[in-house]
Amino acid sequence: xxxxxxxxxIASIQTDIPITERPFLEMAEKIGVSxxxxxxxxxxxxxxxxxxxxxxxxxxxxxxxxxxAMVAWQVEEDRIDTVGQIMASFEAVSHCYRRDPKGDWPxxxxxxxxxxxxxxxxxxxxxxxxKAHITxxxxxxxxxxxxxxxxxxxxxxxxx
Amino acid sequence: MPQxxxxxxxxxxxxxxxxxxxxxxxxxxxxxxxxxxxxVIKRLAxxxxxxxxxxxxxxxxxxxxGYISTLCAxxxxxxxxxxxxxxxxxYTGVTHNYLRDNSFNVWFTFIARSMAEIEANLKKISExxxxxxxxxxxxxxxxKINAHFNL
Numbered sequence: 001x002x003x004x005x006x007x008x009x010i011a012s013i014q015t016d017i018p019i020t021e022r023p024f025l026e027m028a029e030k031i032g033v034s035x036x037x038x039x040x041x042x043x044x045x046x047x048x049x050x051x052x053x054x055x056x057x058x059x060x061x062x063x064x065x066x067x068x069a070m071v072a073w074q075v076e077e078d079r080i081d082t083v084g085q086i087m088a089s090f091e092a093v094s095h096c097y098r099r100d101p102k103g104d105w106p107x108x109x110x111x112x113x114x115x116x117x118x119x120x121x122x123x124x125x126x127x128x129x130x131k132a133h134i135t136x137x138x139x140x141x142x143x144x145x146x147x148x149x150x151x152x153x154x155x156x157x158x159x160x
Numbered sequence: 161m162p163q164x165x166x167x168x169x170x171x172x173x174x175x176x177x178x179x180x181x182x183x184x185x186x187x188x189x190x191x192x193x194x195x196x197x198x199x200v201i202k203r204l205a206x207x208x209x210x211x212x213x214x215x216x217x218x219x220x221x222x223x224x225x226g227y228i229s230t231l232c233a234x235x236x237x238x239x240x241x242x243x244x245x246x247x248x249x250x251y252t253g254v255t256h257n258y259l260r261d262n263s264f265n266v267w268f269t270f271i272a273r274s275m276a277e278i279e280a281n282l283k284k285i286s287e288x289x290x291x292x293x294x295x296x297x298x299x300x301x302x303x304k305i306n307a308h309f310n311l
Binding site for chain 2: 139
């Protein structure tokens with residue numbers, strides 16, 4: 001599915017690229033390919049969708065988005081498409097997924113909602129509920145971050 | 161919140177989703193917004209140092225790399241949250257883990273080679289911690305993923 005070189009390049013951009021004039025040259029040298037080849041493969045990985053996004057990741061808490069809530073919504077299945085799209089249309093929503101309900105947990109739609117503080121986050125959530133006509137939902141504010149890292153793909157990969 | 165000015169904001173909005181894949185990416189950004197390459201590099205180094213930029217790199221679609229991902233929610237007793245989190249966090253596939261206000265209080269994402277591997281690891285976590293109520297909630301449909309923050 002992916003070539004050894006593609007995996008090496010993916011592994012190399014999981015962490016930071018340097019903030020220097022020729023960042024990709026440094027990355028390419030580390031894995032022993034030309035800068036040109038490195039850029040070509042990187043471009044291709046983006047084009048075929050393996051890389052969703054290449055660029056900077058912002059610590060949103062440090063840039064003024066201090067509150068975030070994961071909101072679990074209970075939506076009638078026959079309205080899930082409509083509601084999912086309504087929720088996704090809010091700018092404050094970064095992620096919106098459908099998941100199967102499980103056991104005594106009846107929720108089937110999940111959104112990440114970001115705002116400058118808890119009050120405005122809840123206000124957005126109420127607007128979302130109103131617009132989508134959903135009454136059963138739970139905003140789950142994070143009380144503490146227990147871990148936040150990036151996945152290390154192909155870190156312990158012996159198949160290549 | 162560390163101080164950022166309008167120029168920082170322009171640079172940050174640009175490099176979150178439109179980072180040039182080119183030999184001299186910072187020069188391209190500089191040309192587009194009317195700065196010198198050196199100034200862009202200096203500003204980015206500062207934004208990195210102050211922690212506003214977490215990283216400059218790739219975000220991947222696990223499924224396209226031969227992985228699968230899921231969201232898990234566990235009911236951990238209040239007095240042993242840290243012990244439970246320590247066991248869960250040992251797995252490199254657990255990338256995000258948050259304590260949330262609910263009886264399902266520990267919410268973490270899990271990435272692995274297969275759902276069978278995740279199920280097996282959740283079972284091991286339950287055996288080791290005694291926390292048996294862990295929901296495995298894989299996404300069945302994605303309506304939006306957008307980690308771009310307009311500053």
